[in-house]
Structure formats: structure tokens, C-alpha cells
Amino acid sequence: MLFILLGLILVVLAFGPQYWVRHIIRKHHTPLENMPGTGAELAAHLIERFKLEGVRVQETGPDQNYYSPAEKIVGLAPDVFHGRSLSSVAIATHEVGHAIQYNRQEAVSKLRSKYTVPAKMVQGIGIFILSSTPFIGLLAKAPAVMALTVVAGIATMLASVVFHAMVLPEEYDASFGKALPILEEGYVPEEHLPAVREVLKAAAYTYVAGALADILSIWRWLLILR
Numbered sequence: 001m002l003f004i005l006l007g008l009i010l011v012v013l014a015f016g017p018q019y020w021v022r023h024i025i026r027k028h029h030t031p032l033e034n035m036p037g038t039g040a041e042l043a044a045h046l047i048e049r050f051k052l053e054g055v056r057v058q059e060t061g062p063d064q065n066y067y068s069p070a071e072k073i074v075g076l077a078p079d080v081f082h083g084r085s086l087s088s089v090a091i092a093t094h095e096v097g098h099a100i101q102y103n104r105q106e107a108v109s110k111l112r113s114k115y116t117v118p119a120k121m122v123q124g125i126g127i128f129i130l131s132s133t134p135f136i137g138l139l140a141k142a143p144a145v146m147a148l149t150v151v152a153g154i155a156t157m158l159a160s161v162v163f164h165a166m167v168l169p170e171e172y173d174a175s176f177g178k179a180l181p182i183l184e185e186g187y188v189p190e191e192h193l194p195a196v197r198e199v200l201k202a203a204a205y206t207y208v209a210g211a212l213a214d215i216l217s218i219w220r221w222l223l224i225l226r
Contacts, residue, residue: 017209039092067098097178119163126156
């Protein structure tokens with residue numbers, strides 16, 4: 001019973017934030033007749049306005065919205081690239097916000113490069129520890145040693161989620177330090193700003209919500225080891 005309860009808690013932690021993010025974005029994805037341009041057109045305009053040399057807009061796959069500093073690409077999913085909704089313009093501006101961060105070489109723009117690689121390494125170590133647990137248990141022939149190995153593996157994988165959460169200030173700045181002030185200048189009618197704030201908050205938490213899904217991998221390993 002306790003094992004099932006733990007599983008339900010992990011599922012809620014993993015999928016709850018992701019469901020909320022997708023719900024908010026879908027909620028404001030209805031095209032608006034008075035929207036003067038698409039997400040891609042707004043992104044291109046802002047790139048020119050802020051003189052982000054070498055940065056270009058590119059259509060990507062579904063749900064793939066990002067800024068690649070190495071390639072200087074603002075990648076927008078088809079519904080954002082071609083969309084004329086509040087979600088489209090907010091997400092497009094959020095990604096341009098990242099481009100502005102990197103163009104200005106702001107300290108917050110270095111968080112991703114600083115923590116992403118260590119996070120992946122830590123996660124890899126966690127998977128290795130958990131996968132080697134049965135062999136360690138057989139060699140040591142001691143349940144306590146096997147239990148400590150499981151605990152170490154779980155702690156390592158949870159640390160990966162913490163590392164991902166450390167990138168949140170960068171995402172939050174792209175939404176509320178960059179995108180919102182820009183959109184408040186008249187790009188979006190004032191009556192739509194509350195909805196835009198909701199979308200920008202969802203955009204800021206997308207990265208962390210995705211990282212929380214890593215918790216499910218811990219649950220899968222526990223099932224296997226059990």
C-alpha cells in the first residue's frame with residue numbers, strides 16, 4: 001500500500017506541473033482577429049528592434065520552443081511560428097528574451113551552460129548506480145549495502161532535478177524581465193495582459209516541469225529492483 005501511495009505521489013509531482021503548463025498554453029491559444037502578426041513575425045521584428053545580430057527565427061517541431069545560443073536560433077513550434085494567439089506571441093517573445101540575455105551577456109544567461117552539463121552527468125551517475133545495484137548486492141551479499149546503493153542512486157537523480165531548478169531565474173527573467181515589459185509597450189492590448197502573464201509564467205516553468213518528469217525514472221528503477 002505504501003509503495004502504491006509513493007507511486008501516486010511521484011506521478012502527481014511529475015505530471016502535475018506539466019499538465020498545468022500545457023493547460024495554460026492551450027487555454028490562450030485561440031487565434032485573435034486583431035493580432036497584427038504571427039509569433040514568428042513578432043520574433044523577427046524584435047530581433048531587428050533589439051539589433052540581435054546573427055539571430056534568426058526558425059520553425060521547429062511540435063512543442064519545441066527554445067533559443068539556441070550556439071546557433072543563434074529562436075526555434076518556434078509550428079503553432080507558435082504561424083499562430084496569432086496570446087500564447088503564440090507570449091512564447092515567441094519569451095524565446096527572444098533569451099536571445100536578448102545572451103546578446104547582452106547577462107549573468108543570468110550563464111546559468112544554463114553552468115548547470116545543464118553537471119545535471120546530465122549527475123543523472124547519468126544515478127542511473128549507473130541504480131542499474132548496478134543488483135550486482136553490488138550479489139557481490140556484497142549484504143542487504144544493507146544494496147539499500148545504501150539504492151539510496152545513493154535516488155539521491156543522485158533527485159540532485160539532477162535540483163540542478164534543473166537552478167535554471168529557473170534565467171527562465172523567469174526571460175518572461176518577466178524581458179518579454180512582459182516588451183509586450184506591455186502596446187504589442188498586446190491591455191485587457192489581454194493578465195492572460196499574457198499566465199502564459200509567460202507557464203513558459204518560465206516549462207523547463208522545471210519537464211525536469212520533474214525525471215522523478216518517474218526513479219519510480220521505474222524502484223519497480224525493477226523490487
